[in-house]
Amino acid sequence: MVAAAMPDLQAAVDDFVIKLKRRQVEGSLATAKSTVLLLRQVVSHQRIPSSGPASSLIDAVKSVGSRLIAANPMELAVGNMVRRVLHIIREEEATIVAAQVGVTPVSDSDDDADVHGVPGLSAVALAAANRTALRAPSLHNLLESLPTSAGANVEPVPESDTKSRSSDKNSKSWKLKHGVIDAIGLLLGEIENYHSEISEQALEHIHQNEVILTLGRSRSLLHFFREAKKKRSFQVFVAEGAPRYQGHKFAKELAAMELQTTVITDSAVFALISRVNMVIVGAHAVMANGGIVAPVGMHMVALAARRHAVPFVVLTGLHKLCPLYPHNPSVVLNELKSPSQVLDFGEMSDCLDGTDGSPVHVVNPMFDYVPPELISLFITDSGGHNPSYVYRLVAEIYSPEDH
C-alpha cells in the first residue's frame, strides 16, 4: 500500500519543486507551511525498516529536503522547516531510546538492577543522561527533562514484556513514526498560529499616542496592529517599499481598520524618523547571528532608526529563524528580480544595449541584510528576544548535525 502511494508522493514533491522554481510560491509563511505538509507526507509514506528506523526517516527527509532547498535557495524557510523536521525525528528517537534504556533494567535480570540500585530511579537518571548526551544542554531541556523521561518510563513497560522481539521493534518504529507525525502536526500548528501568538504581545510594546514607522507589508504586523488598536490609539507611517510597493497595499489595509495611516516614500524615512517612537517591521528570515534578511530598503530604515536612537523592532515567527550565518558563502542572500519593476521595458532601450558607450545596468534586488547591531528586539511567538539571544534559540530548535 505504501509502495502504491509512492508515485503520488513523488508527484507532490515534483510539483512543489517546480512551484518553488517558478517562484509561484513565495513568502516565508506559504513556503514553510507547504514544506511541512509535504514532509509530513514523506514521513507517513516512508516504509520504516526494523533496523535503524530513525536513520531511514532522516535520509528520506534529507533527500527531499535538499531538492526543495535547491529549488529556491532564497526561501530560507524551506530549509528551516526541513531542519526542524529532522530535529523532530532525532528528538523522537532520543525519547524512545531513553525509554528503552529505562526499560531494560526492569525486564532483564536482577543483576543489572543491583548494579543500578533502585530500578525506577536509575531509569530516570539514565534517560536524562541519554538526553543530555544527544542534545546540547539548554534551559528548556534542563527544566523539561525530568517530567518527560519519567513519563516515558511508565508507558513502555507492559508492551516489551508481552510481545516478541520483532513485534517490539515494529512497535518501536511505529511509535517513532507516530510520534514524529504528531510533532510535525504541532509544528504546523505553531506556524499557523504564530500571528496570534505575536499579536498577543502587542499591548506590551505599543503605547498610547505613539508614532510607529514600518516599511512594506507584513501580515504579522497587520495582526499586531489590529490587536494594539483594540486598546490604544496610535499613528503609523508606512514607507511604500519600492519597487514592489507593498506598502501601498498595507496602508490600505491599515486604513480599513481605522488606523491613522500615512504613506511616505522610502527616501523620506530619514526626514520623518525623528518624529517616530518606534520602528516595527517584518522580516523574511532571521539569521543565526541575529541579523535579518528583509525587503530591500530595510537597512536604510534601520540605520536611520539607529541615528535617532529609535528602537528597531522585528516581528518574526520561529519558522523564519535560520541556523545559517550570513557570512556563509553557500547561502545566497539575495534574489535579483526583473528590472521591469524598476523601469519600463524599452524606455531606455537605447542605452541598455550599450551601443553608445557603456550600457546602463538595472539591478533589482529583493532583499537587504540588516546586521544584528541595528536591531533592538525580536518579537517571536516564544516571546521577546535580544539579537544576541538568537543563537540560543537556534540551538534549541535545531540539531547541530543538520546545519
Place this chain on the structure above:
Amino acid sequence: MAAQRAGRRGQEMADDEAHTPLQAILLADSFTQRFRPITMERPKVLLPLVGVPMIDYTLEWLASAGIEEVFVFCCAHAKQVTSYLKTSRWKSQPNFKLTCIQSDDCVSAGDALRSIDQRNVVLCSSKVLGDFVLVSGDTVSNMPLKEVIQEHKARRTKDKLAVMTMVVKRCKPSPLTHQTRLGNEELVLAIDPATKQLLHYGAPNKQRQSILLDKNLLAGRQGVRLHLDMQDCHIDICSPEVLMLFTDNFDYQQMRRDFVRGLLSDEIMGNKVYTYEIFEDYATRIDNFRAYDVVSKDVLHRWTYPIVPEVSFSDSQATVNLDRCNKYREQGATVSRNALIGENTFLGQGTTIGSHSKIKNSVIGRGCKIGENVVVEGSYIWDNVTIADNVQVIQSIICDGVLVKAGARLEPGVVLSFKVTIGENFTVPQYSKISRVPEPTEQDSSDEELEYADSTGDDSGGRIYISANKVQVGQDGAGYRWFKDAVHDEEWKQSAAAISGEKIKELMAKQEQEEDDIQDVDVIPEEKLLSDEEESVDEDDNFEKEVEENFKRAVNGVKLENVVLEVNSLKLGYNKAFSDCAGAMFRAMLNLALETPHSTAAELLSTTKQVISKWSTLFRNFLKSEDDQIEVLLKFEELCLESASEFSPLFSKVVEELYDKDLVSEEAVMSWASEKAGAEEADKVFLRQCESFIKWLNEAEEEESEED
C-alpha cells in the same frame, strides 16, 4: 503595479479549479531562412540561448503560465526536435502534456495550421477543442496567460467573430526602435482604444510616408489610435475557427502578412482581431540574429525573470552562480586568475579560459577552451568550441565544435556554423557566414523556404573538409562562405553585430531628412489620399494581378476547383463582379499565350487557340451571364488597344474561337456590336474587323429562325 501583479498571480492559482485544459500549439519551425546557414544542420528551436535551447524557454513559459497541453508541430529537422523532446524532462512534467506532430511537407505557418486542422478532423479525439495559444518555438516570455485567455473567452461569448487576440507590448516610442532592437520592420497598428480591436496591421508606406486606412474604419467609432510604438509579441490566442479559416483560405501562408491582414480586409466574414497589451511582462520572438543578440542580453539582464540562468529550468544539473554585474558562472567553469570576466557574461560547465583573456557581454557555452590573450566581446559561443591564443571575437556567433586557430580575428556580425575551422591569423570579414555545408546554388534553393536537409552532417563532413576554400577561411581552415545573404541590403539590421553609433546617426539623419521632406510636400499626399479614384485604380491593378497569379498557379498544376475558389474569394475580397473576374482571367490567358514564343501572327493565333481550348473549362466558371461575356469582349478590345497590341489584327479570329468553344454566346457578340455601333469612329476598328463574323452570325440566326 507590482502588488497588483502578485495579487493577480494569486488569483490565478485560486481560479485553477474551473477546469478546461488550456492548450497551446507551438510551431517548432519559423519557416524562414534567417538563421541560415546554422539551420541547415540544426533546427532553430534547438539553438541555445544562454546555454538552453530556445524551445525550453517557450515550454517553460507555457508550463508556468498554466498551459496543460502543448502540441509541438515539427517540420524542419523534425526528427531532431522530437528526439530532443522525448528525452527532455517535459515528457515527465506533472500536469503538462506534450504531443509532437510531425510533418514534412509544410513550407509555411499556414500549411502547418492547415495540416493540424486536417489531423484534428481525422483524429478528433482530445485534440484541440477550445481556444488555444499559438506561438512559435522561439518565443521568450514570462507573461501570465490566464488573464488574456479569459479576456479572449469572455469576448468570444459575446461575439463569436472575435477569433483572435494578439499580444502587443509598448516599446520605446521611436520609429527606429523596432529596427535597432529586434531587426524587424516598422510596424503600424491601428487599434480601437475602447474595444482594443485591431483595425490595421502593417508597415507604413515608405515612399509616401503615409498610412492608408479605410475610412470605413472610422465609422461608428469614437476614435482610432495609431501606434508606431507597439511591438508585436507574436503570441496569439486563437479560437478553433482560426484553423478553419486557414483551411478555407489555402493561400494564407504567414500568420501576419496573410492571415491577419486577410482578416482585417475581409469585411464579409466580419472576423475580428483584438489586441492585449502587456506592460510589465516580457515577451518577444527571436526571428533573426539581431533579435538573438538582444534577447540574450535581456535574459542576462534578467528581464525574463524567473526564466533566468540561475533558476534552472532546463535538464542541465549544473548550478549557476550569479555574481554582481550579471556574471553567471556554471559550476565547473575554470577561469584563469589573470583572465578578466566583464559584465553580462555566462560561462558554461567545463569551459576553461586562459590567462589575460577578456570576456565581456558574451555567452560561452559548455566544454569550450578559450586560450590566452583572447578577446571576446558581445559574442555567443556555443558548446565545445576551441579558441586558440590571441584570437579576437567581436559580436559574432560561433556554433558547436568550431575551431578558431591562433591569431585569427572575427569582425562584427560573423556567423560560424557547426565545426568550421578558421585558419591561423586569418581575418573573417564583417557579416560573413561560414558553414561546412556549401551554399545551395540557385536551382537548389527553388524549394525556397525550406530548411529540411535532415542530413546528420557526419557523413558529409569529411568530403567537405577537403574542398574547403583557403581564401574564405584561411590556411588549413574548413568551411564555405555563404554569399547569398551577404549582399543583402539590410544585413546590418539583422546580424548579431550591435548596430554601430554611426549607423544610428545615419538613420536618424535620414529620418529627419524624410521628415523634412514630408513637411515640404505635406499637402500633396493628403490629396492623394483623398482621391478615391487612384486607390481604386490601384485596386483594380492588384485584383487583376492576383487573378493572373492564380491562373498561373492553375497552369503550374494546381487543381482547377481550388483556383476557382481562390478567384471567387478574391472577387469577394475586392468586391468585384463575375464579369471582372472573367475579364481578368481572359487577360491572364492572353498573357500566357503571348509569353509562349512565337514569330508570326498565325503562330500566335494557334497558341491562343490552344490556350483557350485548354482552359475553357476553367474560364467558363466565370462566364455566368451574358454581361460577363460582353465584359470579356470589352476587355479584349481594351487589351488590344493597350498592352497586347499584337492581338489587334487577330481580334475577330479570337472572337470566333471564343464563339466556337461556346464561351461567348452569339447574343453577347451581338449586344457588344450594337453597343459599339454608337461609339466614336476610332473605337470602331475592331467592330469593323468583326463585321464579316457578325454578318455571318446574323445570317445564321435568321436561318435558324426561318427553320423554326
